[in-house]
Amino acid sequence: MRFAGLGLAALLGAAGAEAAQHEGLAAVKERGFLRVCADPSNLPYSSNDPATPGFEVELAGLIARELGVDARPEWNPTYVRALKPLRDGACELFMGLPQDARFREGNPWIAVSRPYYVMTHALVAKADAGNVTIAGLAGKRVAVELASIAEFYIAYREVERGLYRTQEAAFRAAADGQAVAAFLWLPVAAWLARGRSDLRVVPVSDSGLEFPIGAGVRRRDPGLAAAVDSAVERLLASGELRAILLRYGAVPVPRGRLAGGAIVPVQAKDPIDAGRSLFSTACSRCHGAEGVGGGTGGVIPPIRSYDGGWDKFYRIVWTGRRNTAMAAFKGILSPEEVRALYEYLTSLPKQ
Ligand code: HEC
Structure with missing residues (x-):
């Protein structure tokens, strides 16, 4: 140097x-x-x-x-x-x-x-742990950094979330058995697990990660x-x-x-497509497929072809609705992702 x-x-x-x-x-x-x-x-x-x-x-x-x-x-x-x-x-x-x-x-x-x-993600688990995949960890406790991409990724999957303030704390939870695995940035996982033959680092590939x-x-x-x-x-x-x-x-x-000259702008993903896939991971669980409304006794409003306008939509999604299941997505979604959700929902025909 x-x-x-x-x-x-x-x-x-x-x-x-x-x-x-x-x-x-x-x-x-x-x-x-x-x-x-x-x-x-x-x-x-x-x-x-x-x-x-x-x-x-x-x-x-x-x-x-x-x-x-x-x-x-x-x-x-x-x-x-x-x-x-x-x-x-x-x-x-x-x-x-x-x-x-x-x-x-x-x-x-x-x-x-x-x-x-x-930059991608990896699971860190004990070297003798069995099936180390996200799907294979269903029902088990996985340590993640609070508000990280990893947390968002597992939030809608069948694992129990262990939330920690840093990647390192999540790693320690897996290393000392508080969680069966930690889900981290791959470089961080590899770095923290270096020289630890009792641990295993398993890269997880998924385009969202x-x-x-x-x-x-x-x-x-x-x-x-x-x-x-x-x-x-x-x-x-x-x-x-x-x-x-x-x-x-x-x-x-x-x-x-x-390969390729990446300084040339890559084509932005179509916001409606991006919104559709975000909606199915982050919102459809409550708001129903294509936003037709919640299945749980009809208490969840339909937001398909939402007509309350962008400002209101953004405010509700960003800050949530107090004392309801509608949580704040600030820190989980980016403003552009909220916009993509809006583009998607307003592109759908009324039912
Ligand atoms: C855990 C369940 C749940 C999830 C997940 C959820 N919502 Fe909601 N949402 C609700 C509930 C319940 C309400 C009604 C709140 C109230 O009574 O004011 C609501 C209300 C809304 C409203 C206001 C609708 C209106 O007409 O007043 C919008 C917009 C909305 N949600 C968008 C979203 C978006 C976008 C997502 C995904 C990023 C999402 N929600 C994820 C439960 C959820």
């Missing part, structure tokens, strides 16, 4: 907003280093411990090398307004961003490179997005990138899945 000391980085952070006016590839090359926003304590992704910098930090170092400069970390915990330092100009590179339409719509000022790996991940830069930085994208392309081709991911256990998917 070629990271310099933190003193200078901190100074640059303070001057960042101003520097952002004349950024871009040329400015980075002239300066001789690329500033990388990273979380100081988020292994296996990133860490300020030079002994184990994390795979995102190591990859950022390789990307900088490809640009002919050094990498310099700007440490910011990612659980607080993670993207703000990038927006404000405190750094030029932010690793680990999803290459998908929803992220792009929410953050139009960021260009995400072609994916360098696919897989996120192609790339490196983000500001669109307004001339030349940078294209330079980072081709750096990632070269590092994928040379195998260096894969070697780092394997070392951290963040097993990448076969190369075929990652």
